[in-house]
Amino acid sequence: MDDRVALITGASKGLGYAMAMRFAKSGAMVALISRNEDEVVHAANSVAEETSMKCKGYACDVSKAMDIEETFSQVVAEFGKVDILINNAGHAKVGSIESITDDEWQYDLDLKLMAAVRLSRLVFPGMKERKWGRIINMLNTMAKTPIAGSAPTSVTRAAGMALTKVLAGEGAPHNILVNGFNIGRIKSDQIQRAYDHSGSELSFDEFVADAGKSIPLGRFGEAEECANLACLLCSDAGGYVTGTAINVDGNLSAAL
Numbered sequence: 001m002d003d004r005v006a007l008i009t010g011a012s013k014g015l016g017y018a019m020a021m022r023f024a025k026s027g028a029m030v031a032l033i034s035r036n037e038d039e040v041v042h043a044a045n046s047v048a049e050e051t052s053m054k055c056k057g058y059a060c061d062v063s064k065a066m067d068i069e070e071t072f073s074q075v076v077a078e079f080g081k082v083d084i085l086i087n088n089a090g091h092a093k094v095g096s097i098e099s100i101t102d103d104e105w106q107y108d109l110d111l112k113l114m115a116a117v118r119l120s121r122l123v124f125p126g127m128k129e130r131k132w133g134r135i136i137n138m139l140n141t142m143a144k145t146p147i148a149g150s151a152p153t154s155v156t157r158a159a160g161m162a163l164t165k166v167l168a169g170e171g172a173p174h175n176i177l178v179n180g181f182n183i184g185r186i187k188s189d190q191i192q193r194a195y196d197h198s199g200s201e202l203s204f205d206e207f208v209a210d211a212g213k214s215i216p217l218g219r220f221g222e223a224e225e226c227a228n229l230a231c232l233l234c235s236d237a238g239g240y241v242t243g244t245a246i247n248v249d250g251n252l253s254a255a256l
Contacts, residue, residue: 001028001235005079007072007123008032009062009115010089012039015138018223019086020044021199022231024051024120028084030055031075054079062089063107066094072122081130082123084234087116087160088138092190094150108152113159132140133176135236137164141182141247144255157182159246168243177242179233184249185212186221217250 010016011032020030024047032047034040037059044057056078060071075082075213077149090112093104116137127133139157146154164180171178185191187208195207202210226248232238247253 001231004028004083004234005081006030006234007075007082007084008086008088009060009119009120010034010234012036012043012057014190015183015186015223015226016086016088017047018054018227019088019230020047021050021233022224022227023046023084024053024055026231026235027053029054031055031079031086033060033062033081033089035059035061050073051215060106062119064108068118068122072119075090076126080158081126082090082135083130083132084136085123086136086138086230086234087119089115090153090165091139092140092153096149096155098153105152106157109159109175110235112153112156113163114140116160116163120178122161124171127171127176131175133171133174135167135171135176135178136230136233137161137178137180139164139182139245141184141249141253142235143180143182143245144247145253164245165243172242177233177239179186179242180245181226181230182245182247182249182253183216184221184247184252185211185228186223186248187227188223191220193194215250215252219250220251223250 006028011020012034024030032044040057044055048055058071058079061067137160139160142150142154143157143161168178200207
């Protein structure tokens with residue numbers, strides 16, 4: 001990944017942070033984006049300190065079009081280009097159809113779908129000019145196998161899977177590869193929050209181990225495992241994989 005520049009949203013912790021660290025260790029420069037300025041600056045400094053690569057954190061609410069445009073301009077001014085885009089921002093908002101308001105629907109769409117649309121639209125021209133680009137849309141297993149009570153996130157992620165295929169088709173003639181990751185249960189800050197609210201008397205590791213028993217592989221995934229796959233697909237070594245949504249879930253999903 002020498003001389004590559006990666007832009008990663010939702011990068012201050014969890015999967016986003018793991019990918020930032022993995023990419024930087026592989027030689028990429030990284031722009032980390034998150035809503036919390038203190039957290040994302042700290043994350044960028046940590047990656048830079050461990051890898052000696054150029055990294056910078058940017059506070060940006062990707063649910064807002066103006067924030068995206070302003071931050072993208074700052075990233076390009078600092079790094080000169082964006083070769084790799086990881087659309088990772090989002091959270092697992094779910095509820096019954098009667099309980100989800102229009103505002104909640106719109107926010108979920110803006111945060112997960114429209115942020116990916118807007119950022120992809122911004123990176124495409126430069127990627128086309130350089131004849132090289134990589135985009136990964138971080139989705140979840142419910143994009144393929146939605147269940148009752150899984151809206152709005154399952155609907156938004158399904159739309160993200162369709163967006164992935166559209167972008168892959170448009171990008172293919174220009175060597176812009178676009179894939180989606182349908183994420184299952186990964187040990188991350190979201191799991192930590194679930195543990196904190198559970199009132200469980202188990203330790204965190206015991207809580208995760210117990211919850212992982214229902215997964216065919218018998219455990220939760222590690223953020224680093226997802227980051228390793230992302231690194232492969234965003235390098236020249238993954239140069240013939242595009243237009244697919246890959247389950248990263250320990251065979252949790254019933255769908256291929």
